[in-house]
Amino acid sequence: MPSAQASPRIPIWLPINRREAGRVAAEMPLRVDGHPMTTLDISASGIAFESDKAYALGERVSVVVEYMLDGANFPLRCEAEVMRVEPNGTGYSVGARLILEPGQDGRVLRPET
Template identity: 50%
Template sequence: MPKKLHTIPVQLAARGAERRAAERVQAEMPISIAGREGITSDLSANGLSFIAEQPYEIGACVEVVIEYLLDGHQYPLHCQAEVVRVRPAPGGYAVGARLTPQSQALLEVPPEGARDSSGL
């Protein structure tokens, strides 16, 4: 009879003061925030950081449109986010925003028609 395997969760790195619930990915992607241009610094399933020319108020709800390329096609991803952090940065302001739960769900499902005819 095969031996029963047990898994033991192992924390790979101490999180310390890290409060993020999802892994961040550094990515510079064009975005539109409340109709103004910006560029992302990083993204996660729960939020994003971006550089903007003007500051935003903490707690402000903003509409964010992230432009991304998938299978050779450009797609706009429309999200709602709450501004949680703003600080001066080169080129403007570094803004951190938490995606609303409805917007977080959008990041988990690829857009319809995003696959090519080969099914990949």
């Protein structure tokens, strides 16, 4: 019987002080709790995105970033906690902290399975 292959992992290492993680302005497609959205910026410790929904502060959301690497699509999945919600005229600008689960050894984002 063939053995199950482990899904590839793309580690995203967090800096010692997560607040010092540099933000990168990026418009990338993503899904938040299954709904398509667009990123505003992303860092090793957080993500900002546009939404038509006002999330509650502290709410945990499932995030899948549609990440391209060398021409291949690698959907990256993580959990995040909503830290900021601001009206922006057409909806909301949402800032969320990526959640580091115990045992992840600094890796937050992982390919979708």
